[in-house]
Amino acid sequence: xxxxxxxxxxxxxxxxxxxxxxxxxxxxxxxxxxxxxxxxxxxxxxxxxxxxxxxxxxxxxxxxxxxxxxxxxxxxxxxxxxxxxxxxxxxxxxxxxxxxxxxxxxxxxxxxxxxxxxxxxxxxxxxxxxxxxxxxxxxxxxxxxxxxxxxxxxxxxxxxxxxxxxxxxxxxxxxxxxxxxxxxxxxxxxxxxxxxxxxxxxxxxxxxxxxxxxxxxxxxxxxxxxxxxxxxxxxxxxxxxxxxxxxxxxxxxxxxxxxxxxxxxxxx
Ligand SMILES: [Zn+2]
Numbered sequence: 001x002x003x004x005x006x007x008x009x010x011x012x013x014x015x016x017x018x019x020x021x022x023x024x025x026x027x028x029x030x031x032x033x034x035x036x037x038x039x040x041x042x043x044x045x046x047x048x049x050x051x052x053x054x055x056x057x058x059x060x061x062x063x064x065x066x067x068x069x070x071x072x073x074x075x076x077x078x079x080x081x082x083x084x085x086x087x088x089x090x091x092x093x094x095x096x097x098x099x100x101x102x103x104x105x106x107x108x109x110x111x112x113x114x115x116x117x118x119x120x121x122x123x124x125x126x127x128x129x130x131x132x133x134x135x136x137x138x139x140x141x142x143x144x145x146x147x148x149x150x151x152x153x154x155x156x157x158x159x160x161x162x163x164x165x166x167x168x169x170x171x172x173x174x175x176x177x178x179x180x181x182x183x184x185x186x187x188x189x190x191x192x193x194x195x196x197x198x199x200x201x202x203x204x205x206x207x208x209x210x211x212x213x214x215x216x217x218x219x220x221x222x223x224x225x226x227x228x229x230x231x232x233x234x235x236x237x238x239x240x241x242x243x244x245x246x247x248x249x250x251x252x253x254x255x256x257x258x259x260x261x262x263x264x265x266x267x268x
Pocket of ligand 1 (some may be wrong): 242243245246247248263264265266267
């Protein structure tokens, strides 16, 4: 599941390659991921328009076009965005192909749970779960003070609070584990039991971990980011692995099909 560091890197890569480029042809290969628009509208409204910007908004990607339209993508679990340098045939997972000169932009989705919207610019009420979210985890205006005030409104296990987009947007299952290892806090701790010092550690860990991972991803090409080979993770997905901070074994618990990894030595 792409999280904020992936989406911000993908937006930066697409900006570099596609801003100012004009769409030649659009093909919807699987309509199940389209929302609020028909295949015909999606295929006909886009050609001859030019990409003016790409940006990440939490776990959404927004592509703006010069004709006042926006494509909003919520990739959910398995949505992937790639660019092909030369024409290629679609594969089973492909859902949308956008041809731009000699290149093409592909949206693929193995589980087809992602959502792609075509909206009038800024009309985000068409987009499910867009409004009501908190500030971005990397928003420069999200100070420690604001973080401390906002977190008080959310109860329950701290990992669930971090993943709750209404608290802060952009953090998912994998990076929540990484942030909590770095902060030294067990994922199952109730938010209300955290001390003021621990909340500060959590804030610092959130900024450090997400910035570090984004810097790593920014050095990779777009198609590599899409593969989500997160070889830089310290604890998530490392069941029976070794905690890089203390050398002890990493623990794992599965709940609601989501895995949580943590270190019983480093996290209290
Ligand atoms: Zn450890």
